[in-house]
Amino acid sequence: MATIEVLMNQHHQDNQHKRKDLEATYPLPTNFDQVYAFHQSMKEYAQTSLHDLKCLAHQLKVQKIYVKDESQRFGINAFKGLGVSFALNEIIKKNPQAHYTFVSCTDGNHGKALAWRANSLGHKAIIFMPKGSETRRVKAIEAFHAKVIVTDMNYDDTVRYASEYAKKHSYYFVQDTALPHYTEIPNNIVLGYSTMVCEALEQMSEKPTHVFLQAGVGSMAGGVLWYLYHHYDDQLPFIGVIESSQVACIYESIQQDKMISIGGEPYTLMAGLNCGEANFMTFPLLKEKSNCFIKCQDEITLKGMSRSQHPIQKDPVINSGESGAVGLGFIEEILTNPAYHSLKISLKIDEDSVILLFSTEGNLY
Incomplete structure (x- = not known):
């Protein structure tokens, strides 16, 4: 090849x-x-x-x-902090007094950026990672006080799982790819x-x-x-x-x-x-x-x-x-x-x- x-x-x-x-x-x-x-x-x-x-x-x-x-x-x-920071700003300004828990799936950098920004703003983050994720990438996210869960699924299935998890617990799903009926936040990330x-x-x-x-x-x-x-x-x-x-x-x-x-x-x-x-x-x-x-x-x-x-x-x-x-x-x-x-x-x-x-x-x- x-x-x-x-x-x-x-x-x-x-x-x-x-x-x-x-x-x-x-x-x-x-x-x-x-x-x-x-x-x-x-x-x-x-x-x-x-x-x-x-x-x-x-x-x-x-x-x-x-x-x-x-x-x-x-x-x-x-670079991922550019998209995450703008998207979170657009979410939080709608209700600045709320305490948020943000959920996402990542191979590493997006989740770390979300954990960083959530932590710096006083909010929580739960990050799902696909099967086979490297320990060094997990620890880089945990360093920002996020909860990290490594699944037994590939990336795309983990994205869907994280979306359902956020919906079930009434958390905010912050993903850098669109899903059916879920475009505003990923579009803001793209714009970022x-x-x-x-x-x-x-x-x-x-x-x-x-x-x-x-x-x-x-x-x-x-x-x-x-x-x-x-x-x-x-x-x-x-x-x-x-x-x-x-x-x-x-x-x-x-x-x-x-x-x-x-x-x-x-x-x-x-x-x-x-x-x-x-x-x-x-x-x-x-x-x-x-x-x-x-x-x-x-x-x-x-x-x-x-x-x-x-x-x-x-x-x-x-x-x-x-x-x-x-x-x-x-x-x-x-x-x-x-x-x-x-x-x-x-x-x-x-x-x-x-x-x-x-x-x-x-x-x-």
Whole structure:
């Protein structure tokens, strides 16, 4: 099996919809300025670094490679706090005097972000995790005084179980993927991720030609793409969506032109991407506006982690974890392995390319 597989998107459509029709076509919120202002109002807020990998870009014969470093976000080592903090704010402001118990399912970072934010605001969190969850990820959540329950189910079944548990106990379910009749909170989480790309574009001196986005359920990819779609008035960069080969539900759904669920108990080092069912609220956007979908074996993210820790010459060291480093590993492999020369051409990467990547999590060590 190839370590990288790329599916060019036959469904890709440019400028199909007039701006006034966007909300009807993709029913996602657009109050980006409100989200950014909220994050900037948080005492924990600071822009995360955007690393300019000049030496690697020179070696790979492209103009620029930028990596947004989310290991610095809110002191919790991942970007997930952006979505959770905005979603909880929207919940709590409806009844600021209430004492809340929040429930969720996670592979690690979302649950840690929810535990962190709930604890900092004086509320409780109960976090369910799928079978096979690593002890280090459990302990990282428990450090924020959350109750953690590891189930004997896969991620997607655990999401449904957590939803029913919250409903049964009259708790607040805070999940980063939509379910039937459950879209407002996950949509606010998706919207919260827009701050990450808003910052990145402020920090760049040029427009990216290529943006590569990791996807588990596709909420982060959808949130970033949604912002880019508005910011560039449909003149989007080339968008690639990267998944783990073991659990590439979006890739398979695009290929078969129907929503596909990856069942069983798949394993990947990229725990944050180990999700078998796409978020149906962001999937249509990804389907129409992404240029390609990418499957990577675990060795590609290991390559990215190694490069982030051992940079070329004067490039900075980046603390990039398993789900954070796959974009960097992908770019270097595509641009150095002769076996992927035709893919490089299909991806339209050349000496003028300005590539934006997101290191969505740091290494837990």
